[in-house]
Amino acid sequence: MMPNYLHTEFQKILDREYFSKKVHPIRRKAFDSFIEDGLPDKKCEDWRFTDLSAIKKGNYRISEIDDGPTNKVNISKYGLESFNTIVIYNGHLQQDLSSVPKGIKILSNLEYMEHNNWKVNQPDMSPFDLLNTAFMDSGICLVIERRIEVDAPLRILFICSGDEKIMISPRIHIDLEESSSLTLVEQHVGDCNEYLYNGSVIMNIEDNAQLEHIRIQNNSKTTINMGNLHVTQHQGSNFTFNQFTLGGRLGRTNLYADLIEKGANCSLNGLSLSNDDQHLDAHIITNHHAPHCTSTQNFKSILKGRSSGVFNGRSIVQNKAQKTDSNQSNKNLLLSKDALMNSNPQLEIYAHDVKCSHGSSTGALEPDALFYIRSRGIDQDSARALLVRGFGSEIIEALENNEIRDHITNYFNQWIDKNKQ
Amino acid sequence: MLNIKDLHAGVDGKEILQGVDLCINPGEMHAVMGRNGSGKSTLSNVITGKEGYNISKGDILYKNESIIEWPPEKRALAGIFMSFQYPVSMPGVNNTYFLKAALNAKLKNAGEKELDAAGFLKLVKEKLTELNMDTSYLQRAVNEGFSGGEKKRNEILQMLTLEPEIAIMDETDSGLDIDALKIIANGINKYRNSERSFLVITHYQRLLRYLEPDVVHVLIDGKVVRSGGKELALELEEKGYHWLES
Numbered sequence: 121m122m123p124n125y126l127h128t129e130f131q132k133i134l135d136r137e138y139f140s141k142k143v144h145p146i147r148r149k150a151f152d153s154f155i156e157d158g159l160p161d162k163k164c165e166d167w168r169f170t171d172l173s174a175i176k177k178g179n180y181r182i183s184e185i186d187d188g189p190t191n192k193v194n195i196s197k198y199g200l201e202s203f204n205t206i207v208i209y210n211g212h213l214q215q216d217l218s219s220v221p222k223g224i225k226i227l228s229n230l231e232y233m234e235h236n237n238w239k240v241n242q243p244d245m246s247p248f249d250l251l252n253t254a255f256m257d258s259g260i261c262l263v264i265e266r267r268i269e270v271d272a273p274l275r276i277l278f279i280c281s282g283d284e285k286i287m288i289s290p291r292i293h294i295d296l297e298e299s300s301s302l303t304l305v306e307q308h309v310g311d312c313n314e315y316l317y318n319g320s321v322i323m324n325i326e327d328n329a330q331l332e333h334i335r336i337q338n339n340s341k342t343t344i345n346m347g348n349l350h351v352t353q354h355q356g357s358n359f360t361f362n363q364f365t366l367g368g369r370l371g372r373t374n375l376y377a378d379l380i381e382k383g384a385n386c387s388l389n390g391l392s393l394s395n396d397d398q399h400l401d402a403h404i405i406t407n408h409h410a411p412h413c414t415s416t417q418n419f420k421s422i423l424k425g426r427s428s429g430v431f432n433g434r435s436i437v438q439n440k441a442q443k444t445d446s447n448q449s450n451k452n453l454l455l456s457k458d459a460l461m462n463s464n465p466q467l468e469i470y471a472h473d474v475k476c477s478h479g480s481s482t483g484a485l486e487p488d489a490l491f492y493i494r495s496r497g498i499d500q501d502s503a504r505a506l507l508v509r510g511f512g513s514e515i516i517e518a519l520e521n522n523e524i525r526d527h528i529t530n531y532f533n534q535w536i537d538k539n540k541q
Numbered sequence: 542m543l544n545i546k547d548l549h550a551g552v553d554g555k556e557i558l559q560g561v562d563l564c565i566n567p568g569e570m571h572a573v574m575g576r577n578g579s580g581k582s583t584l585s586n587v588i589t590g591k592e593g594y595n596i597s598k599g600d601i602l603y604k605n606e607s608i609i610e611w612p613p614e615k616r617a618l619a620g621i622f623m624s625f626q627y628p629v630s631m632p633g634v635n636n637t638y639f640l641k642a643a644l645n646a647k648l649k650n651a652g653e654k655e656l657d658a659a660g661f662l663k664l665v666k667e668k669l670t671e672l673n674m675d676t677s678y679l680q681r682a683v684n685e686g687f688s689g690g691e692k693k694r695n696e697i698l699q700m701l702t703l704e705p706e707i708a709i710m711d712e713t714d715s716g717l718d719i720d721a722l723k724i725i726a727n728g729i730n731k732y733r734n735s736e737r738s739f740l741v742i743t744h745y746q747r748l749l750r751y752l753e754p755d756v757v758h759v760l761i762d763g764k765v766v767r768s769g770g771k772e773l774a775l776e777l778e779e780k781g782y783h784w785l786e787s
Binding site: 347423486487488491492493494495496497498499500502503508509510511512513514 | 579589590591592609612613614617618622625628629631633634639642643646647650682693703720738
């Protein structure tokens with residue numbers, strides 16, 4: 121079950137001199153666990169609808185210095201030009217193109233480990249967590265100190281480029297100290313042929329701090345994007361996650377939100393657009409460990425061609441988490457007969473005094489609605505576009521930052537234009 | 542304006558309209574009355590081009606042209622409008638955006654200059670005032686969360702904005718209280734002139750008290766069994782439909 125190429129690549133990463141040998145045991149442990157379990161197949165409940173054979177057969181190699189940019193990288197074509205940006209090109213941090221807003225302290229992975237006396241939590245919820253730990257590179261750690269409110273959004277821009285089959289494993293840690301705040305944009309772009317992104321973003325939000333995380337996945341349609349997101353929320357903290365995915369032949373988001381202290385709130389939202397043979401999967405787990413927390417999951421997919429999608433949302437309410445308020449919604453729009461959506465919203469409740477709800481619906485455009493619009497003189501394609509836009513706009517309209525909202529609206533409109541027939 | 546000739550139409554192999562003849566001249570208001578299942582809604586759907594109906598015989602002429610092969614949008618652009626019995630709600634589709642897109646489709650088709658946001662807003666605000674509607678309507682999603690009366694008013698707003706030449710009012714009075722009914726009837730009456738025609742489809746004579754049609758038709762089992770002046774509506778109210786059945 122184990123892709124052979126990984127052994128060679130693992131040795132390569134251990135041999136890299138510029139990484140501290142102190143990391144080796146952590147890598148080794150994760151790698152061994154990964155090897156032991158292998159990549160999951162469809163018998164595994166969490167991976168029932170997502171085929172990983174492309175990764176098994178992939179023959180990916182880790183990114184080398186030569187995979188960095190040969191010419192000056194122009195990032196203006198990726199929009200959001202006014203944002204401070206950290207640019208990671210084929211796994212390599214582009215220092216000269218990068219800047220961060222005032223108030224953010226940046227550490228390397230190594231410094232971060234030292235800073236935390238090597239007691240850094242290494243997630244192991246999914247095999248891709250282990251794979252990331254084994255191969256972690258391009259590490260960035262952001263610390264927002266107590267009471268610092270970073271007004272300007274920060275973007276981390278992942279660019280993949282070239283024809284080589286590269287695997288990159290970025291490891292990002294974000295620590296928001298008490299009463300601090302940050303808006304983070306994680307943007308994936310690129311034109312490469314083959315590429316396996318297996319990145320982990322590990323977030324810790326202390327008391328009354330706020331993090332807004334916007335994830336835009338617009339990779340080329342031949343790439344694979346595995347996003348592992350872990351967030352730990354402390355008392356009264358707020359986490360807002362808005363994901364917009366339209367790229368990749370295979371895209372999967374594993375989001376684990378742990379609400380470990382009272383009064384924490386998280387709002388997790390997503391819109392996926394797929395066509396041709398794309399497969400986009402959202403695996404969203406909210407775990408309530410403490411009382412008086414609220415959580416929402418609101419995910420939508422629009423599917424065309426022979427594309428497929430998964431929403432696997434789980435909200436777990438532990439027995440101490442009384443007065444939890446949690447709701448889940450998954451709505452999907454199928455624009456072709458061959459598109460397939462697997463929707464699986466789940467509640468797992470061990471407390472007795474909670475308010476939880478969930479719902480799911482999947483369907484085609486309403487013929488009555490199409491007729492209604494056409495009866496007002498609007499042609500069929502435009503009528504379809506109007507309804508598709510209406511379906512997705514709820515998620516986009518909720519974005520507070522105008523520039524981000526316009527940027528995503530633009531992507532959405534382009535997608536609709538291409539897919540309206 | 543609209544000339545329906547020996548129209549036979551059905552759905553799923555069942556013939557619902559069994560030879561309807563109807564001729565509406567410019568400036569005329571005709572009412573079609575009938576019970577549930579008499580074919581009233583089929584008639585309005587077939588005129589406006591809803592898919593799923595099979596026309597086995599007869600024709601619909603609009604300004605002397607057969608329209609039965611036309612898609613719904615072409616009929617609309619030519620000046621045919623229907624106020625729906627059950628207006629569809631469209632979550633996420635902004636009412637202003639929708640109405641502006643419809644109006645601009647019409648203007649573009651007529652070779653006229655499309656309206657920008659400001660121009661459109663000015664125009665639509667005038668119409669809102671006529672219908673006693675506040676501007677909050679414009680911010681909402683089309684018919685989403687609207688009450689019965691609000692939905693019907695929104696239909697009339699669309700009619701006043703799109704300025705059709707013939708408007709089919711399909712059960713416009715259903716679900717309306719008397720105040721809403723008066724506002725809507727008033728909106729329709731103001732819109733009437735010597736050029737514009739109406740086909741009012743209704744169960745009851747209630748709406749006709751405010752609209753005063755030129756001709757009233759009675760539809761039973763997919764056929765017009767009697768036509769007459771507005772007094773026919775009163776007669777129906779008194780006697781029911783039974784006396785007209787063969």
